Amino acid sequence: MLRTIFLLFLIFALSNASVQDFCVANLKRAETPAGYPCIRPIHVKAKDFVFSLGIPGNTTNIISAAVTPGFAGQFPGLNGLGLSTARLELAPKGVIPMHTHPGASEVLFVLDGYITAGFVSSANSVYVQTLKPGQVMVFPQGLLHFQINAGKSPAAAFVTFSSASPGLQILDFALFANSLPTELVSATTFLDPALVKKLKGVLGGTG
Structure with a gap:
C-alpha cells in the first residue's frame, strides 16, 4: 500500500515538475550580480x-x-549559463598586456597567425607557449596572463x-591609469618616480 502511494506521489511530482532551461x-x-532578469519564455526567439x-x-x-x-x-542567450565568449584580434606587434579575470578561467583557441601566450602561477612559476592555428591554451582563474602576436601577419583567436x-583587470592600467599618487606607485613597485609619471602620462593617469 505504501509503495503504491509513493509511486502515485512520484508520478504526480514528475508530471508537475518545471525545469527552467534558460x-x-x-x-x-x-x-545584477546574478545576471540579468529573464525575459518571458513566450518572447524568446532562436536569434x-x-x-x-x-x-x-x-x-x-x-x-x-x-x-x-x-x-x-x-x-x-548566455545569461545564467555560467559562460561567455569573445574574439581576440592582434595586429603585428599587437599585445594584450598582463591582466587577470577574477571571476573565470579562460580557454584560448588560435584561429589565424601565431600567438605567444602565457601565465604566472601564484608560486611565480611561468608557463609560456607560442601557439599556431588550431591550438588551445587554458589560463586558470585569477592568474596574470597575456597574449602577444608572435608573427608578422595579423593573428586572431576565440576565447x-x-x-x-x-x-577584467589590466595590470598596466591598474597601476598607471588611475589617480594613485606617483610616490605610492613608486614605493610599491620599486619603479623610478620619473618612469611612473611617464607611464601615467601615456595611460591617462594622474597624481
Whole structure:
C-alpha cells in the first residue's frame, strides 16, 4: 500500500515538475550580480541563442589589439549559463598586456597567425607557449596572463570563459591609469618616480 502511494506521489511530482532551461537576458533591466532578469519564455526567439564573432575588431590603438566581447549584454542567450565568449584580434606587434579575470578561467583557441601566450602561477612559476592555428591554451582563474602576436601577419583567436561575468583587470592600467599618487606607485613597485609619471602620462593617469 505504501509503495503504491509513493509511486502515485512520484508520478504526480514528475508530471508537475518545471525545469527552467534558460534565462534569456532582459537587456532593458539592470544587470545584477546574478545576471540579468529573464525575459518571458513566450518572447524568446532562436536569434537570442546566436551571436556573430565573424567581424574583426579595430586594432588601431595603443596595444594594436582588439577584443570583441560576447557576454550576456551582447549575447542574451548566455545569461545564467555560467559562460561567455569573445574574439581576440592582434595586429603585428599587437599585445594584450598582463591582466587577470577574477571571476573565470579562460580557454584560448588560435584561429589565424601565431600567438605567444602565457601565465604566472601564484608560486611565480611561468608557463609560456607560442601557439599556431588550431591550438588551445587554458589560463586558470585569477592568474596574470597575456597574449602577444608572435608573427608578422595579423593573428586572431576565440576565447571562452567559465563565467558570464569573468571580470577584467589590466595590470598596466591598474597601476598607471588611475589617480594613485606617483610616490605610492613608486614605493610599491620599486619603479623610478620619473618612469611612473611617464607611464601615467601615456595611460591617462594622474597624481
